Ligand SMILES: Nc1ncnc2c1ncn2[C@@H]1O[C@H](COP(=O)(O)OP(=O)(O)OP(=O)(O)O)[C@@H](O)[C@H]1O
């Protein structure tokens with residue numbers, strides 16, 4: 001099956017006062033129709049930059065190379081008009097902080113209606129009815145009344161629901177959700193994850209879910225891409241990744257969060273000493289080498305490439321001591 | 326020696342019309358860790374700030390190792406300052422950028438001789454896994470995890486009986502969180518201080534806490550030993566909270582069904598009458614809307630709950646859908 005979104009060898013470098021900063025290095029992944037791909041990794045690993053480059057939301061200081069194809073249309077280097085027709089319509093975004101992307105002086109209904117009028121050309125009445133429908137879709141109670149609320153009258157969870165309603169207003173092929181629940185309580189998060197699950201099931205929306213919360217990944221993802229220092233270091237189907245992580249960084253991440261029912265007396269958490277490096281250029285080496293307990297000589301002299309197949313890993317000495325049951 | 330490092334009795338803290346904390350009673354035995362959990366805005370940090378007397382409570386009492394400090398003046402509070410310390414969520418914002426790490430860590434001892442302070446600072450830095458040379462650096466030269474170690478070193482330098490840790494890991498990456506949680510567990514075991522561990526992260530609660538107290542809209546709805554709370558949560562809110570936290574295991578997580586409570590956390594200015602949780606409780610009955618549920622002990626280990634439907638033997642409603650239903 002042809003993927004809806006195909007990212008190939010995507011690289012992003014920023015010009016900064018301290019010289020160039022390489023944020024993303026030859027990242028490749030694909031997202032199938034109705035598939036949820038989770039992108040995980042620590043802060044600064046390049047998750048948001050990858051997401052923003054998908055529809056040209058990066059600042060002018062960024063140089064982008066490589067290819068991003070949405071349903072066969074190349075987005076990197078595309079003209080403004082193509083991008084404008086795609087952004088918000090074919091690809092939509094939701095961010096961690098809904099308040100920063102909602103306009104405080106307009107009602108939420110007004111904002112959804114604007115999206116519908118500009119992108120789909122609905123008339124005011126039809127757009128209003130559709131806005132109410134969308135608010136219902138994302139689980140906002142008394143949607144007919146809430147459509148007239150201003151953003152500050154809503155709780156954080158409801159604002160995020162409104163953001164999702166706006167994002168899916170034009171029935172996008174791909175929804176990019178960058179840490180959509182990080183700012184929310186678990187009780188509220190559960191509701192938002194449920195809405196995302198519903199979108200995928202009812203509308204068949206493909207979702208790129210960026211998160212650092214492995215519980216959220218376990219809940220929603222079909223496949224996972226693990227990023228480290230601007231590179232994808234491992235991708236696999238979700239059950240396979242949790243059961244058989246192969247990259248030492250993935251193994252480290254999985255061991256770092258406490259397991260259910262475990263107290264400090266019986267389990268020590270896995271620490272990954274050191275920090276994610278900030279790179280001005282990408283070395284021909286594994287960038288995890290100075291933190292890796294499995295490093296071998298090759299690791300510092302040659303960059304490991306992603307293997308082929310359903311479970312791909314970029315490592316010279318991957319963890320393969322599987323215990324089959 | 327007094328058994329309890331901390332006794333909080335009927336604590337009330339109002340900010341004008343905001344009833345942030347409204348009658349909290351809590352004890353922490355010497356050398357034990359009590360986790361305080363609950364949604365954003367439920368009053369956890371306010372309880373913490375009253376205990377370290379960054380705030381003067383509106384009502385109730387706070388006793389540190391038996392001494393009533395509720396309304397002591399700054400001057401009379403001084404001898405008690407060494408008994409309790411606090412570590413905050415934001416490791417950047419809580420350290421004075423104009424001071425060196427050494428000055429920050431040694432600040433609680435400022436009345437001692439300089440030479441003694443610098444020995445203590447070195448010891449304290451080493452205890453949290455930092456090299457003594459770090460004392461010369463400025464906080465902004467350190468990573469988030471290192472800064473949080475500095476706050477912990479500072480908090481523990483006076484050898485307090487009680488540490489209030491207010492979301493000490495929330496601003497950190499998972500791998501760094503792990504290091505800070507390990508550090509807190511090690512220090513707590515070796516030094517034996519009592520700890521009020523305020524957090525959103527339920528897996529961290531299971532990892533560190535001996536007891537758990539669950540807060541909702543300014544009040545405690547349930548508290549008890551860790552194994553009881555995680556194994557047999559009695560209050561519908563506790564049950565919902567536990568069911569909502571996703572576990573990092575796809576097979577297990579997909580078999581679970583969270584209780585969805587709706588997003589509308591009522592306002593602390595005008596909390597609902599009766600049981601404050603009744604506007605979101607899936608099993609609320611008429612009584613819940615008018616009568617405030619009393620706090621009752623329902624089992625060994627001081628398991629307490631405030632809910633009309635929980636019986637004295639601890640049996641009662643379970644709002645969680647049956648788990649493991651075939652898909
Ligand atoms: N100085 C203040 N003035 C007025 N209201 C306050 C003040 N401090 C806290 N509040 C209010 O008191 C309530 C409890 O706040 P608190 O910070 O204790 O919550 P919390 O449980 O720590 O939340 P979080 O999980 O978000 O840290 C909230 O409604 C908050 O807005």
Ligand SMILES: Nc1ncnc2c1ncn2[C@@H]1O[C@H](COP(=O)(O)OP(=O)(O)O)[C@@H](O)[C@H]1O
Nearest residue numbers: 014021023042043044045046047048049050059
């Ligand atoms: N506008 C920008 N200018 C310069 N550097 C940036 C910019 N945006 C992000 N970066 C850098 O790119 C790297 C990746 O950032 P980001 O994608 O935001 O990480 P993540 O989302 O994984 O936490 C980081 O080193 C970050 O500091």
Ligand code: SF4
Nearest residue numbers: 286289292299315316
């Ligand atoms: S390539 Fe080498 S250094 Fe990098 S993760 Fe694999 S073993 Fe570790």
Ligand code: SF4
Nearest residue numbers: 600603606613632633
């Ligand atoms: S007292 Fe009533 S409303 Fe409150 S938790 Fe118990 S059943 Fe629910």
Ligand SMILES: [Mg+2]
Nearest residue numbers: 047048049178
């Ligand atoms: Mg980000």
Ligand SMILES: [Mg+2]
Nearest residue numbers: 369370371491
């Ligand atoms: Mg707080």
